[in-house]
Amino acid sequence: MNHPSWYQRAQARAERLMAQGHATILAIESSCDETAAAVVRDGREVRASVISSQIPLHARFGGVVPEIASRAHVENIAAVVDQALLEAGIALPDVDAIAVTAGPGLVGALLVGVAYAKALAFAADLPLVAVNHIEGHVSANYVAHPELTPPFVCLVASGGHSHIVRVDDYGVYTLLGQTMDDAAGEAFDKAARVLGLPYPGGPLLDALSHEGRPDALALPRVRTEGRYDFSFSGLKTALVNAVHTLRQRGEEVPAADIAASFQEAVVAQLAEKAMLAARETHASTLTLAGGVASNSGLRERLEQACARAGMRFFVPPTVLCTDNAAMIGSAAFYRLMRGEIADLSLNAQPSLRLW
Ligand code: KG4
Ligand code: ZN
Secondary structure (H helix, E strand, O other), rough: OOOHHHHHHHHHHHHHHHHHHEEEEEEEOOOOOOOEEEEEOOOOOEEEEEEEEEEHHOOOOOOOHHHHHHHHHHHHHHHHHHHHHHHHHHOOOOOOOOOOOEEEEHHHHHHHHHHHHHHHHHHOOOOOOEEEHHHHHHHHHHHHHHHHHEEEEEEOOOOOOOEEEEEEOOEEEEEEEEEEEOOOHHHHHHHHHHHOOOOOOOHHHHHHHOOOOOOOOOOOOOOOOEEOOOOOOHHHHHHHHHHHHHHHHOOOOHHHHHHHHHHHHHHHHHHHHHHHHHHHHHOOOOEOHHHHHHHHHHHHHHHHHHHHOOOOEEEHHHHHHHHHHHHHHHHHHHHHHHHOOOOOOOOOOOOOOOO
16 A cells, blocks of 8 residues: 655645644745744634844845845744744644745745745745745734624735735635735835835835825826726825935935925825725725835825724734734745645746635
C-alpha cells in the first residue's frame, strides 16, 4: 500500500481542524516592503505579530526598489518567523497550519514568503493556506473587532490598491468600485514627494495637513464613469502644476495648505464613494482597511458620515492598517475552515485576483 503523500496528510489534518472549528496559524506576509510573521488563533486572536519594515532601505530611492525588497526579505524572513513563534510562546509543532500571501504584490518579494511557507509546511507536515493580500487587509477588521461578521462593505485603500468591496460572507467578495488610475496611497506618496517629503510620504502629508487650510488650493472635481470608482491622477497633476507654477514665479510654496487641500480632495472622494456604495447596497456596516486607513482625515470623515447614516463603522488600529501578517492569519483561518488548502505547486501570483 502507498504511504499517503504530504498533501493527503495535509488534507486529512485540515478536515480534522474543520471538524474542531479551531486552528492556530503561523502566517507570513512579504508582498511589498515589510517582512512580517504572526501567530493567530481562530482567525481573531493575535498571539504574536512581528513586522520588519524595510522603509529605511528604500527611502533614499524615493520608493520601493523591488530587487532590494526581495533581498531584504531573504535576509529577514527566518528571524521574523522565529521571533513570532518565540513571542507566541510556541514551537512549530504547536502550529496547526502555515499561511502565506500568494499575491497580489511584487513577484520577487512574494516568492520569498511563498517558498519559505512551502518549505515550513512540508518540513513540519502541516497544511498550507494561500491568502490574497487584499483579502488580508479586509480581514484586519476581524482581528481588531471580534463583533464584526459579514455582510459588510469595505473600503480598502493602500499603496497598491483602492477598492470598494462587498463582503457577502467569509471569502465571498463582490467588487463594487475601484480606482481607474493611481491607488490612493500612491497618490498620497507622489503628492508628498512633490512637497519634498521623504518616502513613504502619506503619513507625513497627513501630519502636515493639520497645519494648513483645506480650502487653500482649488483642485478639480473628479468624475468617473463607474458610480463607485475613483480617480486620483488628475488631482496629483493639478497639485504638481500648482507647485511648479509657484516655484517658477519664485513664490513661496505653502506646503501645509497644499497638503491640507490635497488630503481633503482625496478623503472627500474616498468617503463619498464608499458611503454611496454602502447606502445603495443597503449595507448596515462599513469598514475601512489598508495603509491609507491610517489617515486621520479619512477615519474621522467616515466615522462621522456613518454616524449620520445610522451605519456601524469599523477601522483597525493603524498597526493593523499597514502591511502585517496578523491580517493574513485571520483570512487564512476562514479559508482553512472551508477546506481551501494549497499544494506545493503554489507560486507567487503578482496579479492574483479576489473576484
Ligand atoms: O497597506 P500598505 O502598508 O501597503 C500596500 O499594500 O500598499 O499601504 C501603504 C500606503 C503608503 O502609500 C502610505 O503612504 C499610505 O499607505 N499611508 C498613508 C497614511 N499612512 C500610510 N496615507 C495617508 N495618510 C496616512 N496617515
Ligand atoms: Zn497592503
